[in-house]
Amino acid sequence: MPHLIRISGTDLSFCCEDGQNILDAGLKAGIQMPYSCRQGVCGNCAGAVLSGEVACPPAGDATPPGKYLFCQCRSLSDLEIAPEAWHRIDPSTCQLYSVKVYRNTVVADDVSVLQLRLPAGQRVRFKAGQYLQVGLPDGSRRSYSMANPPFESDTLQLHIRHVVGGQFTQILRQLKPGDLLQVELPYGNFGRNEDTEAPMLCIVGGTGFAPVKSLLDEMIKKRIERQVTLIWGARNLASLYLMPAVERWKQRMPEFTFIAAVEDAADAEAIGGFHGRVDDAVRNHFATLNGHEVYCCGSPQMVTAAKKACHERGLAPNHFFSDVFVPGPAAVI
Numbered sequence: 413m414p415h416l417i418r419i420s421g422t423d424l425s426f427c428c429e430d431g432q433n434i435l436d437a438g439l440k441a442g443i444q445m446p447y448s449c450r451q452g453v454c455g456n457c458a459g460a461v462l463s464g465e466v467a468c469p470p471a472g473d474a475t476p477p478g479k480y481l482f483c484q485c486r487s488l489s490d491l492e493i494a495p496e497a498w499h500r501i502d503p504s505t506c507q508l509y510s511v512k513v514y515r516n517t518v519v520a521d522d523v524s525v526l527q528l529r530l531p532a533g534q535r536v537r538f539k540a541g542q543y544l545q546v547g548l549p550d551g552s553r554r555s556y557s558m559a560n561p562p563f564e565s566d567t568l569q570l571h572i573r574h575v576v577g578g579q580f581t582q583i584l585r586q587l588k589p590g591d592l593l594q595v596e597l598p599y600g601n602f603g604r605n606e607d608t609e610a611p612m613l614c615i616v617g618g619t620g621f622a623p624v625k626s627l628l629d630e631m632i633k634k635r636i637e638r639q640v641t642l643i644w645g646a647r648n649l650a651s652l653y654l655m656p657a658v659e660r661w662k663q664r665m666p667e668f669t670f671i672a673a674v675e676d677a678a679d680a681e682a683i684g685g686f687h688g689r690v691d692d693a694v695r696n697h698f699a700t701l702n703g704h705e706v707y708c709c710g711s712p713q714m715v716t717a718a719k720k721a722c723h724e725r726g727l728a729p730n731h732f733f734s735d736v737f738v739p740g741p742a743a744v745i
């Protein structure tokens with residue numbers, strides 16, 4: 413039986429069907445609450461349930477005390493909820509596109525950059541930091557962030573980490589110019605807070621570079637001059653697979669600082685970077701993050717460690733924005 417979900421303190425409500433989770437029900441109704449993985453891993457969708465009954469899996473590490481993960485919980489009655497944030501969206505903006513492979517380049521041992529082109533005359537609309545889903549032959553989907561900025565709207569650039577035995581990794585190896593893929597976008601609400609000029613700390617691991625590249629390329633185009641520090645975590649020098657973009661930001665952004673956090677000691681020294689993990693690079697570089705905003709993209713473990721380091725350095729609780737990459741099939745609304 414469908415239930416009515418009301419957002420506390422507003423006159424907004426939406427319907428949650430049987431078997432639907434609260435986050436997806438909101439998205440379908442054009443109400444977007446914070447989310448990233450939609451798989452119960454990142455904790456971004458956590459909110460309070462003020463009245464009514466919900467069915468949720470047992471609380472795990474991602475669940476803050478007293479809160480519920482809306483991507484994992486179903487309603488058992490009408491509810492009054494208090495998400496961390498919400499805004500109205502137009503659900504019809506999420507569209508399927510048939511795109512052509514333009515270029516498929518292996519840029520590191522375990523990373524490919526895939527350039528896709530839309531059919532002539534078609535354009536995509538998305539915000540810097542959002543992601544798309546690629547349809548696979550078995551009906552499952554994989555999620556990848558757009559690395560190109562939104563103004564490059566006739567193309568899509570994806571940075572894809574190779575996963576051993578991964579279904580899309582195997583398909584990727586065969587993809588050649590002219591091949592067709594089905595993609596749906598835009599998804600996600602990771603993106604730059606446009607209401608502030610606070611210094612930005614971007615912390616990325618591996619292909620977590622992609623959404624931040626979109627953010628920074630857009631800032632240059634829009635001439636937005638915020639102080640930016642980018643910490644890019646990688647195994648070795650070769651894993652920093654798109655250094656020309658970093659060099660471009662150094663030249664075009666007056667207050668841009670780059671820190672490579674590299675596991676390989678010799679490579680860290682060679683590039684003048686930090687030897688170690690991104691969270692330790694945060695602790696090493698910043699005495700305080702008071703007044704900063706942090707934009708963090710990568711694996712769940714990396715994001716959790718980075719968040720802890722940022723809060724140790726005094727970052728305000730609501731100034732940490734993350735996009736968590738979970739390998740394997742994407743959750744489909």
Ligand code: FES
Binds near residue numbers: 447453456474
């Ligand atoms: S835990 Fe719900 S969106 Fe990640």
